[in-house]
Amino acid sequence: MAKWFSRTPRRIEVPRLRSRSEDLPATKVDLHEFTPEPMAFLGRAAYVQLTLFENLSRAISSAPTTAAKTSIGRAAELSLAKHRALVEEIERSGGTPSEAMEPFTAAVDEFERVSHGADWFETVVTCYLTAGFLDDFFARLAAGLPADSRVRIAAIFTGESGESLLAEQLQVAIDENPRLASRLAMWGRRLVGDTMLVARSSLVLSENHKSDEARVEPVFTELIAAHTRRMDALGLTA
């Protein structure tokens, strides 16, 4: 874990925000060896999505303008639809959604607590950065699910997201108050650690931790590069 933190993420110049779905075909590594049982995967992912949605709904309530409320409302709707799709997968597999999510609530609630943000701007940065990171992560982890469901479930995470809507709102806020940028850049860097912890704790590792880490690391390098691109897109140096 410490090793991932200290790595300097590669800076990538991107001319514009790219959609999640354009990013994914370039993926060369996935996490299929480390995927938990389907019900554990779905329960955790569904609860994570619910938490991402809760962050968004808090950002709606505290939004400074009606335009921001509407825009973040749309992002919240997309997030809630992902949660719903995961809940439907749990039911399709014969599980009870609340029981499937229960084992993961404590850890994810703790993530929610630390990624809360001190004000609306930090909350929206959290929504923008952690949703992108975790959707990318779960899409890669879905590669190890049974063949009859993996494509369908991965598609939930790579589907339409509110990322560009959130980026627009943040861009407006930063343009209006350029001094926000350094605070939000610092917040964005702090978030990486806690977000990686949520991702990392989803992996089923073998006895051979050293060998696992060697295979997991390239994925996290990619996820961090994507995180850096998201920050760069807003002019926040990562």
Place this chain on the structure above:
Amino acid sequence: MAKWFSRTPRRIEVPRLRSRSEDLPATKVDLHEFTPEPMAFLGRAAYVQLTLFENLSRAISSAPTTAAKTSIGRAAELSLAKHRALVEEIERSGGTPSEAMEPFTAAVDEFERVSHGADWFETVVTCYLTAGFLDDFFARLAAGLPADSRVRIAAIFTGESGESLLAEQLQVAIDENPRLASRLAMWGRRLVGDTMLVARSSLVLSENHKSDEARVEPVFTELIAAHTRRMDALGLTA
């Protein structure tokens, strides 16, 4: 207004929760004479729906169980979809959603403040009762919109709602702690006044207030009867 408050609502025995759509065909009166211009109608209704959604999202965050979170999450999704449908109607009419909603934010925010509730149980009662009341109200008010849109827009309010999901959650809570009932009944009664105020302020009245009131009153009598049925369904004496 005072007159409506003092009326004793008729108590109606209902054997079970009825869906909103079963209730509506029985409507004999509507509010077509008092309907504002389409953009004002849509702006206010869209902002009211956003506020109803915000109440629901607060109820998700503070839910006592994961099952409650999921269930209320579904209700929130339906509520947000209604907001979205209204936003799309604003855009279809060439309006800007945030500009259309702006004139109504202060009054609706005040409604949100007073209907907040002191804890999760009161918040869920608010979601259950005020959404039902206001959806019924706006469905009736939509009758006065231009012919090419009125059926489509009324259908937004009469579509699937989270009402029965919220009722189930409240029933579970009341069964577990019967002493909650009297507090929630009192809260439910208090909500009628503020909810009616939101509805009432949406009407475009003529110079002849006395005649207007005579024609508006039967609608509010119906809306209050439906409110009473919702409370009865949970064993809350209205």
